[in-house]
Amino acid sequence: MWTVVADVGRTPRAEQVGATRQQILTTAERLFAEQGLYAVSNRQISAAAGQGNNTAVGYHFGAKADLIRAIMLRHTSRIESLRQDAVAAVAGSRDVRDWVACLVRPVTTYLASSGDPTWFARFSAQVMTDPAFRVIMAEEALTEASLRHVVDNLIALLPDMPADVREDRADMVRHLIVHVCAERERALAEGAATSRSTWDETANGLIDAITGLWTAPYTAEPGPPGP
Template sequence: MVADVGRTPRAEQVGATRQQILTTAERLFAEQGLYAVSNRQISAAAGQGNNTAVGYHFGTKADLVRAIMRRHTTRIESLRQEAVAAVAGSEDVRDWVACLVRPVTAYLASSGGPTWFARFSAQVMTDPAFRSITAEEALAEAALREVVDRLIGLGPDVPADVREDRAAMVRHLIVHVCAERERALAEGAATPRSTWDEAATGLIDAITGLWTAPCTTEPEHRW
């Protein structure tokens, strides 16, 4: 085939090995946590006879985590670009919140099942040593930066610390709601919403309310 011209069997083997390691590491990290899983365990579960295969192909655990993130964020960014183009010029906060949520849920829905990316993302977010990787990879994408800028511009006039606090809440809502739904689907358990699209609608409603809520001034303590 034309697509195979210049691609050696060795290169194909290396590529297949890397993909197998990424898939295995993502599943193990999602199910057990980042610190509970060693490179040796990943290599063995990925069918690699060499226990140093993970380090050879990816370097440090942080490099491996970043590679897993990039494996998914490229496609999510493509979906977000389409979403942003569809609402260009909108002054409706809900439209821009949808640009945050629906690319993620649409990607998970299109990936079939079972998936581990949402649970993997939740594990990364709750780990201080790796949390910054998620933010770095996400904010490297132009479409996401545009969405964030638009939400800041359309949001209520609140102090910067309140805005940062709410932004953190939004991130946790998206990641952990998706992770809980993904876990329920993998276990065959009931879910509050029957589809990923309906789950996205619920998230968008909640986040829009959170983002546009008035800011309550803390009363002075009286003793």
């Protein structure tokens, strides 16, 4: 009897804490997306999230890096689930485009399903371009088993190329996905016209471009001069 009463007493507090954390995460993501990571202080986030205590962000999340990681984790589990479905649908494919689609469509599908406006794509672009925090994005990506599976299958199908060329193109692909999605998200938020009217069309354009990027010829480095 006493255990039941104690559990009931704790539940509202736990729900309040959970709601506060989610409000802080949503507010921080929006402010970071719109203003940049360093332009926004914990005090500003707390105030915008309706928290009377200016130290609420630090209390719930610790350092800014911890807050950024928590924002990433809010989204990556759902994207991972979508990518698992995409991988299952193309299992055994020998078409580069199929595996490129597994990189792109989970992201665009997630953004399309998240309502309007969204801030995650612009937030991701801010993280990717910040030397101090981009490692967080890389670390979270490496924990996604489906993403590693996609990359392994994609590399196995690519034309033979030097490792440094492959690494350069992988970096280009990451930037294309993040920044094209960020620009479309920004245009939607600002009510601006875009050449791609839906997230699905955005995905098609990205898949076309990235497939071409991965399969394009490369310029071989000249060898050492002869004697």
